[in-house]
Amino acid sequence: MASVNGSSQNCVLGQERGRLGVLAMSCINELMSKNCVPMEFEEYLLRMFQQTFYLLQKITKDNNAHTVKSRLEELDESYIEKFTDFLRLFVSVHLRRIESYSQFPVVEFLTLLFKYTFHQPTHEGYFSCLDIWTLFLDYLTSKIKSRLGDKEAVLNRYEDALVLLLTEVLNRIQFRYNQAQLEELDDETLDDDQQTEWQRYLRQSLEVVAKVMELLPTHAFSTLFPVLQDNLDVYLGLQQFIVTSGSGHRLNITAENDCRRLHCSLRDLSSLLQAVGRLAEYFIGDVFAARFSDALTVVERLVKVTLYGSQIKLYNIETAVPSVLKPDLIDVHAQSLAALQAYSHWLAQYCSEAHRQNTQQFVTLISTTMDAVTPLISTKVQDKLLLSACHLLVSLATTVRPVFLISIPAVQKVFNRITDASAQRLVDKAQVLVCRALSNILLLPWPNLPENEQQWPVRSINHTSLISALSRDYRNLKSSAVASQRKMPLDDTKVIIHQTLSVLEDIVENISGESTKSRQICYNSLQESVQVSLALFPAFIHQSDVTDEMLSFFLTLFRGLRVQMGVPFTEQIIQTFLNMFTREQLAESILHEGSTGCRVVEKFLKILQVVVQEPGQVFKPFLPSIIALCMEQVYPIIAERPSPDVKAELFELLFRTLHHNWRYFFKSTVLASVQRGIAEEQMENEPQFSAIMQAFGQSFLQPDIHLFKQNLFYLETLNTKQKLYHKKIFRTSMLFQFVNVLLQVLVHKSHDLLQEEIAIAIYNMASVDFDGFFAAFLPEFLTSCDGVDANQKNVLGRNFKMDRDLPSFTQNVHRLVNDLRYYRLCNDSLPPGTVKL
Numbered sequence: 001m002a003s004v005n006g007s008s009q010n011c012v013l014g015q016e017r018g019r020l021g022v023l024a025m026s027c028i029n030e031l032m033s034k035n036c037v038p039m040e041f042e043e044y045l046l047r048m049f050q051q052t053f054y055l056l057q058k059i060t061k062d063n064n065a066h067t068v069k070s071r072l073e074e075l076d077e078s079y080i081e082k083f084t085d086f087l088r089l090f091v092s093v094h095l096r097r098i099e100s101y102s103q104f105p106v107v108e109f110l111t112l113l114f115k116y117t118f119h120q121p122t123h124e125g126y127f128s129c130l131d132i133w134t135l136f137l138d139y140l141t142s143k144i145k146s147r148l149g150d151k152e153a154v155l156n157r158y159e160d161a162l163v164l165l166l167t168e169v170l171n172r173i174q175f176r177y178n179q180a181q182l183e184e185l186d187d188e189t190l191d192d193d194q195q196t197e198w199q200r201y202l203r204q205s206l207e208v209v210a211k212v213m214e215l216l217p218t219h220a221f222s223t224l225f226p227v228l229q230d231n232l233d234v235y236l237g238l239q240q241f242i243v244t245s246g247s248g249h250r251l252n253i254t255a256e257n258d259c260r261r262l263h264c265s266l267r268d269l270s271s272l273l274q275a276v277g278r279l280a281e282y283f284i285g286d287v288f289a290a291r292f293s294d295a296l297t298v299v300e301r302l303v304k305v306t307l308y309g310s311q312i313k314l315y316n317i318e319t320a321v322p323s324v325l326k327p328d329l330i331d332v333h334a335q336s337l338a339a340l341q342a343y344s345h346w347l348a349q350y351c352s353e354a355h356r357q358n359t360q361q362f363v364t365l366i367s368t369t370m371d372a373v374t375p376l377i378s379t380k381v382q383d384k385l386l387l388s389a390c391h392l393l394v395s396l397a398t399t400v401r402p403v404f405l406i407s408i409p410a411v412q413k414v415f416n417r418i419t420d421a422s423a424q425r426l427v428d429k430a431q432v433l434v435c436r437a438l439s440n441i442l443l444l445p446w447p448n449l450p451e452n453e454q455q456w457p458v459r460s461i462n463h464t465s466l467i468s469a470l471s472r473d474y475r476n477l478k479s480s481a482v483a484s485q486r487k488m489p490l491d492d493t494k495v496i497i498h499q500t501l502s503v504l505e506d507i508v509e510n511i512s513g514e515s516t517k518s519r520q521i522c523y524n525s526l527q528e529s530v531q532v533s534l535a536l537f538p539a540f541i542h543q544s545d546v547t548d549e550m551l552s553f554f555l556t557l558f559r560g561l562r563v564q565m566g567v568p569f570t571e572q573i574i575q576t577f578l579n580m581f582t583r584e585q586l587a588e589s590i591l592h593e594g595s596t597g598c599r600v601v602e603k604f605l606k607i608l609q610v611v612v613q614e615p616g617q618v619f620k621p622f623l624p625s626i627i628a629l630c631m632e633q634v635y636p637i638i639a640e641r642p643s644p645d646v647k648a649e650l651f652e653l654l655f656r657t658l659h660h661n662w663r664y665f666f667k668s669t670v671l672a673s674v675q676r677g678i679a680e681e682q683m684e685n686e687p688q689f690s691a692i693m694q695a696f697g698q699s700f701l702q703p704d705i706h707l708f709k710q711n712l713f714y715l716e717t718l719n720t721k722q723k724l725y726h727k728k729i730f731r732t733s734m735l736f737q738f739v740n741v742l743l744q745v746l747v748h749k750s751h752d753l754l755q756e757e758i759a760i761a762i763y764n765m766a767s768v769d770f771d772g773f774f775a776a777f778l779p780e781f782l783t784s785c786d787g788v789d790a791n792q793k794n795v796l797g798r799n800f801k802m803d804r805d806l807p808s809f810t811q812n813v814h815r816l817v818n819d820l821r822y823y824r825l826c827n828d829s830l831p832p833g834t835v836k837l
Contacts, residue, residue: 019789047808061399088131091436141215159219165212228301266325276302295343306369307369310375330385331607347362347396366396368409377417383430401446423785439511474532477532534573571619623657626653626657627685631656640837651714696711697741741767747821762810763806770804778800800815
């Protein structure tokens with residue numbers, strides 16, 4: 001009995017010590033998180049780190065009785081978490097301070113941290129330790145950049161530790177060395193960052209590999225490439241096991257053990273291909289020439305692997321364990337394409353070098369890559385692989401841009417397939433990507449060539465043919481613009497509209513930032529489709545899903561090609577939209593068609609935002625109609641609705657109308673600008689201006705905090721840029737109304753997250769007329785306050801000091817608000833009749 005009592009007592013004591021340990025580490029971490037350390041405290045800090053070093057030694061000590069991992073498993077999970085936090089704080093905040101002390105053995109500390117990291121009993125613990133290594137590598141990188149003279153000395157000191165870290169991290173992502181742990185990772189459930197536990201594990205590991213590569217490129221490459229090569233040999237050797245069966249090709253590997261080993265090798269190859277892709281950025285720029293040989297070796301190997309996978313069609317092969325091996329083979333093929341895509345910037349740099357040297361080697365690389373990509377652009381290929389091929393094609397067309405790309409037979413095949421009306425259409429996303437690539441091949445200027453060698457006339461004809469083929473069915477819809485003449489079911493029409501506009505919109509969006517010539521050719525090709533869209537728009541005004549897509553297309557056109565569209569046609573589009581969006585139509589869209597209807601109106605308002613921002617006088621005649629649409633048609637529908645739909649876009653349009661068309665309301669004269677403050681600017685369109693300001697004021701009375709923040713920012717911006725608060729109309733009839741609303745918002749605590757922004761806005765408004773604020777507004781505001789008696793109002797007024805600087809004024813505002821709330825609370829808690837209000 002005594003022994004039982006003794007053991008339970010020891011258990012309780014152990015728990016108490018565990019809790020004390022966690023509290024002690026929490027206390028130390030609180031101290032460690034402070035970056036500023038007094039000089040006299042540094043010695044104490046050093047002693048504390050030395051003690052922790054001994055503690056780390058004790059935790060990671062290996063002996064016969066305990067392995068490091070078993071000792072970590074025995075410790076309280078919370079304690080391990082706090083101890084890891086301590087190590088993170090030491091590396092992130094204090095390492096730069098402690099590293100110079102000879103008494104602290106930094107290299108030995110890293111050795112212990114290494115043992116601590118790779119014996120963590122949980123995945124979360126391991127992730128946290130990888131974060132510490134990432135912080136250390138960032139520290140080392142910035143230290144080297146700031147002391148380039150000492151670069152070799154610094155690297156030599158830490159080289160062994162970094163190579164060891166790299167090797168172990170690479171081992172940890174391979175099933176060959178770490179199968180038991182890796183199989184525990186979930187590869188199905190997505191977290192908040194839209195990645196699985198396995199993807200997160202791999203990503204964090206590859207970040208460490210990449211940071212070591214930045215510091216020790218030669219070591220990192222010579223460590224990684226042989227491991228990749230081993231797994232590639234297994235993959236490339238699969239061809240000898242392929243046999244022809246009745247239904248196609250079959251992989252003749254059937255033994256359970258062999259299948260398991262192949263599964264592990266393919267998973268590892270997939271991870272290592274991602275690692276190689278992640279390192280692509282360390283072969284470009286200033287180091288291109290120095291590391292050219294290594295990069296070329298990688299790219300040649302990747303091209304060989306992608307071609308091999310496409311030629312023997314491993315993605316369609318029969319296997320003994322189809323549920324496991326088939327996804328593995330598809331993933332390896334997709335990852336090899338993605339890794340090659342990561343080297344597109346290296347290929348672009350090689351392209352400019354090759355242009356000077358006219359090397360056949362580069363031409364062969366690109367041609368072979370296209371031979372690997374083209375067979376995959378098919379409806380018979382799995383989406384994962386198809387999309388990887390499409391993305392690689394887009395990168396070749398957009399980033400690399402070789403002159404000879406269009407003349408490669410494999411590229412011609414893709415052109416023919418996409419423009420063939422009888423060919424089966426790819427899935428939407430793939431179709432859009434391939435069309436973007438083909439359009440970019442024809443539209444984007446070739447690098448390192450003068451304008452007269454760009455072959456624009458031929459490319460323009462080819463682009464017109466491409467767009468004509470892509471929009472063939474869509475343009476044929478023009479005859480059915482009138483509902484009574486429809487020749488096909490509505491659903492079929494909608495499919496054609498969706499498929500065509502998604503492709504055309506993407507092409508315009510991707511060309512919008514390019515040269516004038518590229519945009520001009522693009523618009524010439526699109527012109528007929530744009531006119532068809534405008535003709536179809538009225539016929540589909542009651543189909544909000546179609547209208548939504550059409551307005552998306554027009555919005556992209558306005559943003560990217562409005563100069564090319566020309567003024568007359570742009571005016572025609574705007575007028576058509578203004579005519580179609582009557583009050584009844586707007587009400588139908590906003591009130592009865594749900595989120596799609598609201599999206600339609602929002603996109604229409606976004607188009608008008610582009611219009612009102614246009615400099616010059618071209619679109620100024622539309623301003624009265626646009627403001628009338630906003631204030632007389634849209635605003636009355638949404639003003640009282642609690643839903644935030646449409647409101648943000650409407651107020652942005654009103655803000656942009658004011659901001660970019662200030663002279664529409666305030667005619668500035670030379671005299672007024674010279675004698676600022678003496679002559680008032682001439683006011684025009686006053687009713688419209690007042691209505692807009694009233695709408696802004698009303699928005700501050702609504703609970704939507706995002707709209708409140710946005711609109712407060714807009715008013716402050718107009719004041720900063722245009723001196724809004726100083727204008728006579730605002731100063732005399734609106735200023736103190738706004739101040740009153742903002743003060744009431746503070747008193748009611750309805751938007752407490754914005755109290756600083758609100759107080760600053762009140763100051764900016766009051767500072768226009770401090771005398772009026774203190775002498776007239778404040779007494780009037782206090783008089784109108786209910787829930788406080790006359791004496792309390794006098795106290796509130798006396799306590800508001802007449803300070804005119806921002807910090808003191810905002811402090812006074814917050815004191816007034818808090819005191820007013822306090823008085824009301826006290827008065828409400830007293831029996832009725834105690835205070836005469």
